[in-house]
Every structure is written in structure tokens, then in C-alpha cells.
Amino acid sequence: MRHALDITREADFSGWYQAVVSQADMAEESGVRGCMVIRPWGYGIWERIQRVLDDEIKATGHDNCYFPLFIPLSYFAKEADHVEGFAKEMAVVTHHRLTAKDGTLVVDPEAKLEEPLVVRPTSETVIGEAMSRWVQSWRDLPLKLNQWANVVRWEMRTRMFLRTSEFLWQEGHTAHADKDDAMVETLKILELYRSFAEEVLAMPVIAGEKPENERFPGAVSTFSIEAMMQDGKALQAGTSHYLGTGFAEAADIRYQDQSGQQTLCHTTSWGVSTRLIGGVIMTHGDDDGLRVPPRIAPHQIVILPMLRDKEGDADLISYCEKLRMGLTDQSAFREPIRVLLDSKPGKVAQKRWDWVRKGAPIIVEVGPRDMEGGNVSVLRRDRLWREDGKPDFDIQTRDDFLFCAAGTLEAIQKNLFEQAKKRRDDNIRRDIADFDALTAHYADGNDKPGWVELAWSRPTGADLDAVVEKLKSLKLTIRNTPMDAGKPEKPCFFTGADSVETIYVGRSY
Amino acid sequence: MRHALDITREADFSGWYQAVVSQADMAEESGVRGCMVIRPWGYGIWERIQRVLDDEIKATGHDNCYFPLFIPLSYFAKEADHVEGFAKEMAVVTHHRLTAKDGTLVVDPEAKLEEPLVVRPTSETVIGEAMSRWVQSWRDLPLKLNQWANVVRWEMRTRMFLRTSEFLWQEGHTAHADKDDAMVETLKILELYRSFAEEVLAMPVIAGEKPENERFPGAVSTFSIEAMMQDGKALQAGTSHYLGTGFAEAADIRYQDQSGQQTLCHTTSWGVSTRLIGGVIMTHGDDDGLRVPPRIAPHQIVILPMLRDKEGDADLISYCEKLRMGLTDQSAFREPIRVLLDSKPGKVAQKRWDWVRKGAPIIVEVGPRDMEGGNVSVLRRDRLWREDGKPDFDIQTRDDFLFCAAGTLEAIQKNLFEQAKKRRDDNIRRDIADFDALTAHYADGNDKPGWVELAWSRPTGADLDAVVEKLKSLKLTIRNTPMDAGKPEKPCFFTGADSVETIYVGRSY
Structure with missing residues (x-):
């Protein structure tokens, strides 16, 4: 059977992954080694991940804030132990000006910084420093902060989404009065990540504790969610750390307890990153491209009118526009359904395969004959092919489709999860x-x-x-x-x- | 009359501004010159700005994407003209590793980059380069992209939110088939910025065209929205540029038109930044701190129970919790009302003045006597004082307050705009x-x-x-x-x- 991609998972999993990243319009190389351009479809998926996860992080009492991109070198020197276990591969800013020389731009040797600045590989140190100012008394605890930011770790061997020099992530940092409270937080976040991965990304994971040798340097315990990719390899998809009092000691995060005593805080940290997108690709992709779980699909339903540059086109577009509005008025997963009416110029077959490769959960094609009969032709991305090797279009009345759309999206979400879970369990x-x-x-x-x-x-x-x-x-x-x-x-x-x-x-x- | 801040606008506007930034928990110095830590209340305001503006940017057909933080020096050299007018004060990454030397961490001299990387001061050049790949035919136009990102311009004299070395912004970049289409876009965004500033930030602005000498370097025309601060000075709060074909020529953004001809695109760019928050402070702040317009307030209503560490506290909290839920079920400005029940330990008077300084639009205090009478004590931040110099609490039945809350928030939004507009027009x-x-x-x-x-x-x-x-x-x-x-x-x-x-x-x- 012919497929929408040239490379199959079976033949070359790694080549297949690159093909999906490229042909599903997820990301591309940027010209700066290890840094990617995240394209609209890929970034739209990240925005969905951000919005849903951010709501859950806020609902559990965390406040977002923003810390600087640059960290003075001396901050790292302070925590040499911490840095020891960490990659020292970091981008370092040493100058603050360009200048013209012989007609080209060069780094101005006069503009050397007194102290080099490191582009944050994580914000642990600066957030710790702020916590030591913000926490004074037991009344200030727990202090529960989160940040969405870009971070940089200079990587020698990179792979889109999975390992890039610059990546986007969320880093939570919290301070607590005692170990119990900090452990409750650490495990609450682990469970939040587990349910997010399974219910939103449709990606089954094992939530558990890492062995001693795999702990985050300086952590007392490290927990992770682990997902199995289609090649059987594990992807660590999120981590949650209980840091004990070690980080609090290094950053001097102390509080006056109710008896007036100065006491060290117990801290936690936790994060997920754009790596999740790599996980989604390798969990749900097939030989026709990506399949995006409806909960994170930027467009859950794409409507393709079969335009012919003829008079009837206006009627067809208006028929599709009514369909779009009918869908937008409905909710799936307690949010309005996200629908795109794609009436850009181009042949409908080509556009269909573009959306198949991108993995829009439902593609609806509407031709003049569909319109006359009050019908639509519906293609579910999670079961694309008939047994005879043709795309499995289902002709439905427009009303039936409208009535069932939310339920169909929910069924697709469930199906993707169950397929992935069965594969994981079988392996x-x-x-x-x-x-x-x-x-x-x-x-x-x-x-x-x-x-x-x-x-x-x-x-x-x-x-x-x-x-x-x-x-x-x-x-x-x-x-x-x-x-x-x-x-x-x-x-x-x-x-x-x-x-x-x-x-x-x-x-x- | 005593006020919640020590410095008045009249006595020292610039000192007053710093006092609001600090005492309304908006931001603080980070230890890296010119870079700020945006604290939860300040960042919450930015998140509201982002969410509302982003919805509008998406609704007008723009796609978000993400481009790398680093730009190779050679990209700037290509556009030396463009750079000429630009500040050359940029942060430059020259090394990619730290190493331990004599017990401290230093920049590893062995890890010098072949080509220095500039931390993006804007993404014009990299986005232009991507557009030249993404635009092939007239069918690909218009290409309408937007990015939310951090950018860095090394500033010598900085002021929180108004001029910082690192700031957060949104940068739109679009490519069009001809001048007309690009001008329509430029002016549509100008109008989007104007209505956003006036309706969401309650900040009256003049939308207009910049004179030739104030144009963005390389632009054919530059438009701006200009707001008047309370000291009478102007703040340029957003810009929209029609760039003609100059940038397309530099980046080689061409398309095959319907007759098969290779044609240069006409491009636009436009942006607003965390500077808007400085504008909000200097538009709406008063001698008691910030006043946040309800549409961008992270919490629109803050409920303060008068707890006494006594038995009755549980009843009081449950009374307040019911109030919170009753408010959350309602909508103001077509969104659920955002309510905080602040039951953290601490004296209610101190918490009240903290929220006054932060500028929560409505503060509701509930004591045991209020609860017994089925009442609440309501303080509107936009009219804080009675004529006798006391806080203007209004005792209402809980039901009346619930019934009127959305309308009150809308009235506060309107009042802040009208006060600012009158002041602007009078000046x-x-x-x-x-x-x-x-x-x-x-x-x-x-x-x-x-x-x-x-x-x-x-x-x-x-x-x-x-x-x-x-x-x-x-x-x-x-x-x-x-x-x-x-x-x-x-x-x-x-x-x-x-x-x-x-x-x-x-x-x-």
C-alpha cells in the first residue's frame, strides 16, 4: 500500500521521525546549530500543551513569574557541586556591542563585559536567590512558582524536539516549611504530569521514582514519567524532584517558624519541555505522518471545500461556513471545537494529504454533490484506510455529522490512547x-x-x-x-x- | 491625607513610579544590569495582555511560530544598512562552555564559537530568511506570522518595564502580494493596537503615522499608538510598519505570480512589549499604588475574610467560599470573573493595603458581623476614599453584590478609561x-x-x-x-x- 510518507517506521525509524517533523510542518533547521524554527503547526501544538498544562498548574495554586535570560557566571561558581553534575556546555555572553570594521560587523573588543553572563540552562539559581528574599516567615510558605521560558544547553548531537540547544519548557520551583509538605508537592506534580500525558497527550506513561544514579544532581529523590516510543525506546517525558534542604542551604532560603526560629526550607523543582512534542510524534505518528490527539490539535476539524474556480464556489463556501459555525458552537472536552475552513487555493486532494501528514483528527471534504444531498465526506485520521487500500471516507448528512462531531473527537482521543497503551503493554x-x-x-x-x-x-x-x-x-x-x-x-x-x-x-x- | 505609598506623583513622579513597581509586587532588579525579575502580579498582568491580544491576532488570521534566540553575526552583516539605524548594543555569545580552573568556574577558552551568535534584538532577519523559503507562489500569500518571545538590546540607562535590556514582546511579520494588501495589514494592526489599548488597557491613545525622521530604519511608513502618561510625557506604546519591498529584497522573499513572473513581496512588521505595563502604571496608578483595569487584572475581585484564629473562622471561610463560587459562575467582559479568596494568615488591614497597592479592582472584606447580616463590605479601587479621608467601604447584601459584580467591574473599566482620557485631552x-x-x-x-x-x-x-x-x-x-x-x-x-x-x-x- 502506498503511504503519504516516503519512509516507513519499520524501514528507518529515525529517518521516518525526521520526515514527520519536516512534512507535518512541525519544525525545521534554523542555520544555528541545534536551534530549530518551530513552524505554525508544531508551535500550535505547543501552545495547546501550554494552555492546558498552565491552567492545571495555576489551579493547584502556583503563580507564574519571569526571571532573566542571563545569569552571572559567579552564581554558578557558588554552586559548583550542582554544576559538576550538570553539563557545563552553556552559551556564554562575553560582549555587549557590535562594531563596523573594514565594512563588516564584528564583535567590539572594547565592549567586553566585566563578568560573563551565562544564558540560562535552568533558572534554579536565580529563582533560589529570589526565594531567599521573598521568604521571611512561615506565613510566606508554601511559595509555589512556575516559569515558562526558553533555556539553552549547548548540545553536540541534536535532534529536533528531543534534544536541541535551545528549547522551551516550564520549570516549577517551590519552597515549603517541611519535608512532608514538599513531598506532597513533588508527588502531586508527578501525578499532574501523569494525568496530563495520558489524558491530554493520549500518551501512556509509567510514573515512578528514578534510581539513585539517575537523580537530578543534588536532589534527594527524583521522579519521572516514562513513555514508550514506537521503536520500543523510553522517553523521559517529565521530572519532579524533591530537593531536601540542600538547595535552600546554598541559596539561603530560610524562614522564621511559629516559635521564632530560623529554619531551612525544603524545596522542589519540576519541568516538562518541547521534548513532549517529540514524544507525541513517536507515540502517535504512522506511515502517513503525524496523528495529533484532538485535545492538543490546533485545528480539530479541517473542512476542505472542493472549489473549481466556477460560479458554484460561493454557494459551496457558504455551505461550509455554516458547517464551521455549527461546529464552533459546540464543545468537545469542555472547550469550543476548533475548526478550520481551509479555502486557500489549491487542489483538494493535495490539501487533504497535507492535512493527513499534519495529523488533523478529522478532515471533512465537501463537493457540489455533497452539498446538493445535504451531506459531507468525513475522514478520521485515526482510521484512515479501508481494507481495499482506499481512504475510508464516510458520507454522512451534515446534521448527523454536527450531532456526532464532539463524540467523534472524544472517540479519536480514546482510540489513540488505547492503541498506544496496547503497544506499550505488549512490549x-x-x-x-x-x-x-x-x-x-x-x-x-x-x-x-x-x-x-x-x-x-x-x-x-x-x-x-x-x-x-x-x-x-x-x-x-x-x-x-x-x-x-x-x-x-x-x-x-x-x-x-x-x-x-x-x-x-x-x-x- | 495619608496614602498607601510614601512618595506622591506630584512630589517625584519618577520615584513614585519606582515605588509602585516595587510595592505593587510588579518587578524587581535581578542582579544582571538592566534585566528584571517580573513578579507574579506583574507577570499575571502580562499574561492577561498576552492572552487577550493573542486571541485577537489569531482571529485576524495570523499564525504563531517560534524562531531561535540566537542569530549568527553574518545575518546582521548582510543587512548592514538596517543595522546602521539600529542600536548595535547587543549581547554576543562567543563561547559555549564553562570549565573549572583553580577551583572556580571560568569561560573555557578552548570553546570559542567559530561564528559569534547575537542574542536576538528582533527576529526580522531570521523570519525574513524563513519567509524566503516558505513563500514560493501567489498561493502562499499572504503569509502572516507572529511570535511571542524575549529579546535583548543592551541598554545603558534602564528603567523597569520602560527600557530594559531583556524584554518580552510580540513581533508580527507578514508578506503580501502587493502594496495595497500590505498597507491594509499595517493599518488593520494599528487599529487592533488602538482598540486593544483603549478597550483592554483602558489607556487612551492617538493612532497615527510617524514623521519620516522617526521611521523604523528601512520602513516606508511607520505608524504608532501614543499614550500620555500622568506627567504629560508621551509613551510610544506600539508600532506597525509597512516595509515596502526593501526587506523582501534583502531576504529574497519572492513569489511566482499568476502569470508565472517572479515578484518581490511587500512586507510588514509590528510589535508591542512589556513596556505596555509601564504605560498601565503611569496611566492608572495613583498615590495609593497601582489601579489595574479589570480586563487585565489577574484577580478582579479579592475576598478578605477577617479571620481571628477562633472557632468562627471555618464558617467565615465557608461563607466567603460560597461568595467566591457565586462570582466565578458569572461572566464579565465575556469571561468568567477572576476571584481570589485570600485566606493566608495575616491581619486583614495589612492585606487590604497590600491589595490596594497592587490595584485589585474590587476588594471585599467579610467579618463575622457581615456574615451574620448576610452582607459584604465592598471597596472599589477606582474610588478609594470618602470625603472625610476614610476608605469608602460600601456595605451591601451578598446577593446585591453578586448581582451587580459584573456591572461594577465594567463600570470600573470605563471609569479608568474616562479619567485617563479627560486628563489626556486636558493636557x-x-x-x-x-x-x-x-x-x-x-x-x-x-x-x-x-x-x-x-x-x-x-x-x-x-x-x-x-x-x-x-x-x-x-x-x-x-x-x-x-x-x-x-x-x-x-x-x-x-x-x-x-x-x-x-x-x-x-x-x-
């Missing part, structure tokens, strides 16, 4: 008995080995290092310990000791 | 006959001379230069030529020639 092995079997499972012949669930005794220190090294030989990492799994009956896969929890191992992005 | 002189009178009007004794309207023959070249120099001696600039003013009857104030239009002159930020 988790629970029956691997020993390291030889693990090695065999991840041998070169198996190109989609997925994840393996193992019993785990939670070794630390040198014992943990030994496990990590062993896994590394198979290019595996421990993804996380799921929150809801009980104590396994089997002994620890690695140490043979009594196991206390379950872990997932897999390859990852 | 425009139309009767200044000659340059001596102009000099006298702007003499040192007159500390709020406002603007002067003058007849204008639109001189160009050396004649215009002479006028500009003369005005400069009084620290004046031409603000703009209003769109709606006819041809004046008087001859040109400067040249004595037949006048063709009207101009406003004034001092400015």
Missing part, C-alpha cells in the same frame, strides 16, 4: 529470568525489544554502580520504579537479595 | 501660535506641559531636519500625525507653507 517483558536471557533479548536481531520489568533490591553505592555498568554493556538504563507496583515475589534480578520493588529497564532517548 | 494645547509661545509653554516652570497640536506641511529632507533640531532644543519630538484628523485651516507652524495634516509634539519616554 514489556516480565519473564526474563537471568542476565543471559536479558542479553539475548537485547541482542542485535531484536530491533524492538521494548522494556523489561525486573525485581529489585535497591542496591546502593558500589553495588548499584556494578548494576549500572552491566546494563550499560547492553545500552540499557533503569527507567524508574513504578509508584503503584507492590513488592515482587521474586528475589532481586541482579543481587539475588530480597527485592523491595520493581524496576523497568530499557533503551532510551 | 493637549491647540492654541500655541509660534515658536516663542512653544518655548514659553515648555519652560522649566511648567512641570506638566503635556502635548501641543500643530499644523504641519510635512517638510522633508533638510527642512525636516531643521524642525527636528529646533524641537530638540526644547527636548521635544514629533509624536505622530493622527489618522482621523483632517487638513488644518492654519498654515504650517514651522514652515508657514500650506499645511496638510496635524502633528502632536511632546516630551517622551
